[in-house]
Amino acid sequence: MSTPVLKARNLVKKFGRVTAIDHADFDLMPGEILAVVGDNGAGKSTMISALSGAVQPSAGQVWLEGKPVQFASPLEARDAGIETVYQGLALSPALSISDNLFLGRERRKGGIWGRLSRDLDRKAMDAEARKQLTALGLTTVQNISQRVETLSGGQRQGIAVARACAFSSKVVILDEPTAALGVKESRRVLDLILAVRARGLPIVLISHNMPHVFEIADRIHIHRLGRRLCVLPTSETTMPDVVAMMTGAMAPPVVHKIPEGEPVQ
Amino acid sequence: MTDEKLAVLRRGPADYEVAAAGASSDTAQFAETDGGWLRRIQTFLNEYPTTVPLLVLLLGVVLFSWISGRTFLHPYNLSLILQQVTIIGTVGMAQTLIILTAGIDLSVGVVMILTTVVAGRAAVSFGLPAEFIFAIGLSVGLGCGLLNGLLVAVFRLPPFIVTLGTFAMIGAMVLYVSGSQTISGRELAETTPSLLLTGTSFRIGGAQLTVGSILLLVLAAVLWFVLARTAFGRHVHAVGDAPDAARLSGINVRNTLLAVYVVAGAICAFAGWLMIGRVGAVSPTSGALANLDSITAVVIGGTSLFGGRGSVLGTLIGALIVGVFRNGLALSGADILWQEFAVGLLVILAVLLDQWIRKVSQ
Ligand SMILES: Nc1ncnc2c1ncn2[C@@H]1O[C@H](COP(=O)(O)OP(=O)(O)OP(=O)(O)O)[C@@H](O)[C@H]1O
Ligand SMILES: [Mg+2]
Numbered sequence: 157m158s159t160p161v162l163k164a165r166n167l168v169k170k171f172g173r174v175t176a177i178d179h180a181d182f183d184l185m186p187g188e189i190l191a192v193v194g195d196n197g198a199g200k201s202t203m204i205s206a207l208s209g210a211v212q213p214s215a216g217q218v219w220l221e222g223k224p225v226q227f228a229s230p231l232e233a234r235d236a237g238i239e240t241v242y243q244g245l246a247l248s249p250a251l252s253i254s255d256n257l258f259l260g261r262e263r264r265k266g267g268i269w270g271r272l273s274r275d276l277d278r279k280a281m282d283a284e285a286r287k288q289l290t291a292l293g294l295t296t297v298q299n300i301s302q303r304v305e306t307l308s309g310g311q312r313q314g315i316a317v318a319r320a321c322a323f324s325s326k327v328v329i330l331d332e333p334t335a336a337l338g339v340k341e342s343r344r345v346l347d348l349i350l351a352v353r354a355r356g357l358p359i360v361l362i363s364h365n366m367p368h369v370f371e372i373a374d375r376i377h378i379h380r381l382g383r384r385l386c387v388l389p390t391s392e393t394t395m396p397d398v399v400a401m402m403t404g405a406m407a408p409p410v411v412h413k414i415p416e417g418e419p420v421q
Numbered sequence: 422m423t424d425e426k427l428a429v430l431r432r433g434p435a436d437y438e439v440a441a442a443g444a445s446s447d448t449a450q451f452a453e454t455d456g457g458w459l460r461r462i463q464t465f466l467n468e469y470p471t472t473v474p475l476l477v478l479l480l481g482v483v484l485f486s487w488i489s490g491r492t493f494l495h496p497y498n499l500s501l502i503l504q505q506v507t508i509i510g511t512v513g514m515a516q517t518l519i520i521l522t523a524g525i526d527l528s529v530g531v532v533m534i535l536t537t538v539v540a541g542r543a544a545v546s547f548g549l550p551a552e553f554i555f556a557i558g559l560s561v562g563l564g565c566g567l568l569n570g571l572l573v574a575v576f577r578l579p580p581f582i583v584t585l586g587t588f589a590m591i592g593a594m595v596l597y598v599s600g601s602q603t604i605s606g607r608e609l610a611e612t613t614p615s616l617l618l619t620g621t622s623f624r625i626g627g628a629q630l631t632v633g634s635i636l637l638l639v640l641a642a643v644l645w646f647v648l649a650r651t652a653f654g655r656h657v658h659a660v661g662d663a664p665d666a667a668r669l670s671g672i673n674v675r676n677t678l679l680a681v682y683v684v685a686g687a688i689c690a691f692a693g694w695l696m697i698g699r700v701g702a703v704s705p706t707s708g709a710l711a712n713l714d715s716i717t718a719v720v721i722g723g724t725s726l727f728g729g730r731g732s733v734l735g736t737l738i739g740a741l742i743v744g745v746f747r748n749g750l751a752l753s754g755a756d757i758l759w760q761e762f763a764v765g766l767l768v769i770l771a772v773l774l775d776q777w778i779r780k781v782s783q
Binding site: 210229230231234240242245246247248249250251255259260261262264273274275276278302303305306 | 468663672
């Protein structure tokens with residue numbers, strides 16, 4: 157059995173009196189699309205924030221490719237190869253598409269001038285941005301220096317997903333990437349996810365859209381009351397069962413696959 | 422209690438999506454806006470917000486040269502306007518940085534004055550060498566900036582309240598250090614003439630420029646570069662525009678804010694130097710209105726009080742607009758109260774316009 161790309165055990169996070177993550181476990185296997193489903197407030201977003209450095213868990217351990225890691229900020233997680241599209245996006249509306257794609261990882265001009273003046277290499281960044289958007293099928297972007305706020309909700313979502321997909325080297329985490337999208341735009345994001353998987357990268361997809369989950373996920377991680385209830389291969393379960401389990405109407409099946417000899421539950 | 426709609430177990434696109442299969446594929450088309458010319462103007466201004474202040478400046482120049490003719494357009498008068506706005510413009514640079522982060526700084530004016538009275542006192546009473554005096558003046562500015570920055574960025578207090586408090590405290594320090602006494606230009610010239618250097622003027626054609634107004638233009642150019650063309654500048658905009666997005670993008674929001682307040686403090690110290698040259702003395706009362714005037718220049722210059730958008734060039738133009746309207750109205754013989762009225766009106770109009778420009782996404 158191969159090692160999980162991203163793994164967590166016993167994660168805990170409290171916000172005041174609310175326990176958002178309650179001893180949660182997590183496993184993402186190489187090359188898979190893992191859907192994370194659960195009720196509103198189940199703690200899905202908080203859990204992936206803890207995995208990506210946006211939130212510091214009060215207890216528990218995270219491993220990336222088998223090595224223990226502790227991310228103090230989203231930047232550290234990104235440098236380690238984990239890209240995340242957070243729920244509600246993480247774009248700066250007043251900045252341009254290109255500025256947003258490179259926010260926090262701007263490229264400087266080379267040579268002595270670049271080092272002394274810290275002048276940004278706008279041309280290279282714009283060209284790279286255009287290339288990435290085209291590679292991900294977000295073509296027909298005319299003006300890469302257009303402010304993000306002048307785009308439609310769907311286009312913004314596309315930019316956010318494109319940013320994560322373009323820069324990721326190990327893991328892509330998407331928190332409800334199709335929530336605000338129409339039918340056609342959702343389909344595009346799903347295609348984007350499949351394209352990223354085809355590049356060999358594993359993806360974590362948080363979604364409330366069961367048809368989407370059942371269409372593209374390899375396994376489904378059911379989250380309930382701040383912790384992982386169970387993980388099921390998509391082919392071995394049904395939508396009604398998943399819905400029943402995540403709402404607590406049905407107990408999870410007793411038989412689990414046990415990665416690395418550790419109990420899943 | 423199974424939801425019948427969910428009872429469909431299938432892989433591949435769902436039925437309802439098949440209908441969309443024949444749709445045109447140019448989904449992400451960045452379509453030309455179709456709201457008519459008004460909408461197009463709005464989009465244009467959203468992209469180039471400095472256009473409006475520039476037009477207002479031109480309009481003011483045309484208007485007053487029509488009313489007052491030769492006198493207004495004379496190079497000497499125009500260079501006088503530049504001199505008159507040097508202090509507002511420089512303090513406005515500091516204010517722009519702060520407002521870009523969605524903050525506001527009520528203390529910039531008194532910080533500037535404190536640097537002048539401390540430097541003046543150090544020069545006249547203690548006779549320290551010039552390098553020390555400049556270092557002391559700069560440290561006072563940096564220190565005040567750091568204090569504001571720590572309270573805003575680390576203790577996360579609202580900038581308005583923080584700087585309201587430091588405004589009063591620093592104002593008291595000004596009185597304490599200066600003893601409400603003015604230090605005359607003659608005393609300064611005897612001890613540290615370099616403090617007066619920025620007031621040195623020279624003639625080009627009919628215009629009379631001062632070192633101070635040239636330094637303002639240099640400062641504006643440097644800040645423009647830093648804000649528009651370096652990563653730090655991008656981060657300042659992002660922190661003011663969407664702090665959460667900035668944080669999630671890996672920007673250290675706290676350090677960026679802290680740096681902005683400290684740099685603003687340094688600019689205020691610089692403004693203090695220009696101020697000594699402009700007044701030709703160290704006075705605890707001159708520049709007392711710089712706090713509010715700087716905000717006026719920033720707002721008229723098209724920088725949004727909500728953060729994230731604006732530029733120091735806009736502020737420079739905003740300061741010039743204030744100068745042109747004051748000077749033009751004075752030349753045309755209007756009562757001084759109309760100068761204040763006009764400036765106030767411009768502020769309101771600028772904010773109304775900003776509100777409209779920011780609505781571009783709706
Ligand atoms: N910053 C915060 N401060 C306080 N409480 C928080 C914070 N973030 C999350 N919570 C709480 O933690 C719990 C889990 O929230 P979380 O956003 O992780 O849920 P979720 O599963 O992503 O829900 P949804 O499907 O609605 O996105 C909720 O009860 C929420 O109120
Ligand atoms: Mg969530």
